[in-house]
Amino acid sequence: MKLSSQAQAFVLHFGEMGNRWGFNRTVGQMFALLTIHPSPLNAEQLAQALKISRGNVSMGLKELQAWRLIELQHQPGDRKDYFTAAGSIWELARTVFEERRKRExxxxxxxxxxxxxxxxxxxxxxxxxxxxxxxxxxxxxxxxxxxxxxxxxxxxxxxLMKLGSGIVKLLELKSKMTGGKTSE
Amino acid sequence: MKLSSQAQAFVLHFGEMGNRWGFNRTVGQMFALLTIHPSPLNAEQLAQALKISRGNVSMGLKELQAWRLIELQHQPGDRKDYFTAAGSIWELARTVFEERRKRExxxxxxxxxxxxxxxxxxxxxxxxxxxxxxxxxxxxxxxxxxxxxxxxxxxxxxxLMKLGSGIVKLLELKSKMTGGKTSE
DNA sequence: CTTAACTTTCAGAAATTTCTGAAAATTGTA
DNA sequence: TACAATTTTCAGAAATTTCTGAAAGTTAAG
Incomplete structure (x- = not known):
């Protein structure tokens, strides 16, 4: 569990942005680490990599599971719980979006x-x-x-996201076809 | 500065949601109050209505101005600074959206x-x-x-927001016209 | 059932954020 | 300029959030 300075910076930043995204520093760090790390990690590894207590990791994992952002896995022949980010970056972003909608x-x-x-x-x-x-x-x-x-x-x-200002044209197009504006 | 129980509940709720929306309790309350109150309010009135200190009001007003959510006004013959929400509900929502994008x-x-x-x-x-x-x-x-x-x-x-699932049809329409998918 | 491996809980400690209020700064008026 | 009205600042207090670590709880294997 040695983090490259890249990963280090990534993890620390997500810790700092944590507040703004709806969770606290260590939860943000844990999420970032599980996202960027190629293989699943167990609680001990997280605690060690982030230099936080085992109890804190346990609470953080619980919160990330409540957000549906991580998932539990088991390695054969190992009783420990291993975790990874729940899906691709896009899936994660969607989940964050949905959870925030719910909460905010x-x-x-x-x-x-x-x-x-x-x-x-x-x-x-x-x-x-x-x-x-x-x-x-x-x-x-x-x-x-x-x-x-x-x-x-x-x-x-x-x-849709790539439409850019093309979105206006598309809306006008639709407007012409159905012959109405929503505000009228 | 007597708040109806309606207004009271509205203000308190925005205080509690404050965290999630990017500001603290009293800033949230101040913003809610300035939004729901029909006329501009001065610092003294805010402090009294929300039962917070004058200094806290001053800091809160500063923050709301940084967010561009309130604006200063003067009443003729009165040296005090009066504040109101900066525009309509829609304008405020836009501003919150933009500021949050910047910060997050x-x-x-x-x-x-x-x-x-x-x-x-x-x-x-x-x-x-x-x-x-x-x-x-x-x-x-x-x-x-x-x-x-x-x-x-x-x-x-x-x-756009009212399109609902119609948005898919519109995207397909465009797709047909230009003959391409973005992912190909 | 017992034990060892592991996880969760939670009371109190530590860190951080927010708030107060008195003092300092600013501003309009005369 | 002098002064009174008003706003801002900021050190320390209060409130809140986060974190630790020891104890309690859980679970798989023998």
């Missing part, structure tokens, strides 16, 4: 839905309600769009 | 670009390099796609 969007949608059930009691509340409705509509649309993207197969997703 | 993608792209400049020294490093290249390509594509989306005007964005 769903709780808010659920609360706002709740709030919109109440009857506003005065002018103040009517105005607040309107704002809440706007936020809700936007987030709901975003959620649906995210779902749509999640369901695209790899080729379609790739094509 | 750009540093990583920059590091990976750096790592890819090094000549791999052995087989291990060649393999690592390949993985890094994969991650880089994906993130770069994501960044470009995010840029494309950012540049779409409101109507186009709305149309």
């Amino acid at each position: 969007l769903d709780p808010t949608l659920s609360l706002l839905r709740q709030l919109l059930l109440n009857e506003p009691q005065d002018e103040q509340e009517v105005q607040a309600q309107e704002k809440i409705q706007e936020v809700y509509s936007l987030l709901e649309l975003l959620e649906e769009f995210a779902n749509t993207l999640s369901k695209l197969d790899h080729d379609d997703l790739l094509r | 993608l750009d540093p990583t792209l920059s590091l990976l670009r750096q790592l890819l400049l090094n000549e791999p020294q052995d087989e291990q490093e060649v393999q690592a390099q390949e993985k890094i290249q994969e991650v880089y390509s994906l993130l770069e594509l994501l960044e470009e796609f995010a840029n494309t989306l950012s540049k779409l005007d409101h109507d186009d964005l709305l149309r």
Whole structure:
């Protein structure tokens, strides 16, 4: 378990970006290491490579499994649990995307839905309600769009992402064919 | 500065989601309050409404300005600084999207670009390099796609997001016209 | 059943982040 | 310029998150 300086830098960086991506430093490092390492690793190896405690590794693995980002494997004749990244880079990215959608969007949608059930009691509340409705509509649309993207197969997703400004032309094309704008 | 229970719940929730969206509790609360409140608020009012210190408000306002999510206004005959959310809900969402792209993608792209400049020294490093290249390509594509989306005007964005599974048909349509798949 | 290999748990320690409030800095007005 | 109103800063306090490591739990093999 000797890391090249390349791998080292990669792992440390993902540790630092961890916060922003939704997990903590060591979880980020563990994920990066399992992603970049060619073969599965066990808890002991992770602890040693990252210089963190065995307990911390155990907790981190649990979290990465909750994110569905790693999977357990067994080596024949070895009782230890070995882990690897759950799939290709693209699959991992998809999973992160989906999990983040769940964690960042769903709780808010659920609360706002709740709030919109109440009857506003005065002018103040009517105005607040309107704002809440706007936020809700936007987030709901975003959620649906995210779902749509999640369901695209790899080729379609790739094509879509590569469209660039061609996307506008395509939208106009569609517009002409069906003869309508969504905002009308 | 009396908050309806609606507004209260909205503000508290955005405080709690704050972490996940890239800022801390009180910054999240301040942003929510400035978004839902019909008129601009000054620092004193924010401190009072959220029961936080004046200094904390000052720091929070600074951060929200760095995010370009609020803007300063002045009331005639009043020396205090008043703040409101910087634009409509849609504009705010766009801004959050762009700022997050900057914070979550750009540093990583920059590091990976750096790592890819090094000549791999052995087989291990060649393999690592390949993985890094994969991650880089994906993130770069994501960044470009995010840029494309950012540049779409409101109507186009709305149309795109509402396409749902229609998006596949549109992609196929394009495919037929130009006669190619991106993956070939 | 027993044991040894391994994993998980969790109380408290350490590290990090956030918050307070008093002092310093800034700014508009006279 | 002087001053009062307002905002900013920042050292230390408080709150929160993360981490450790020893103990408890689990599991496969004999």
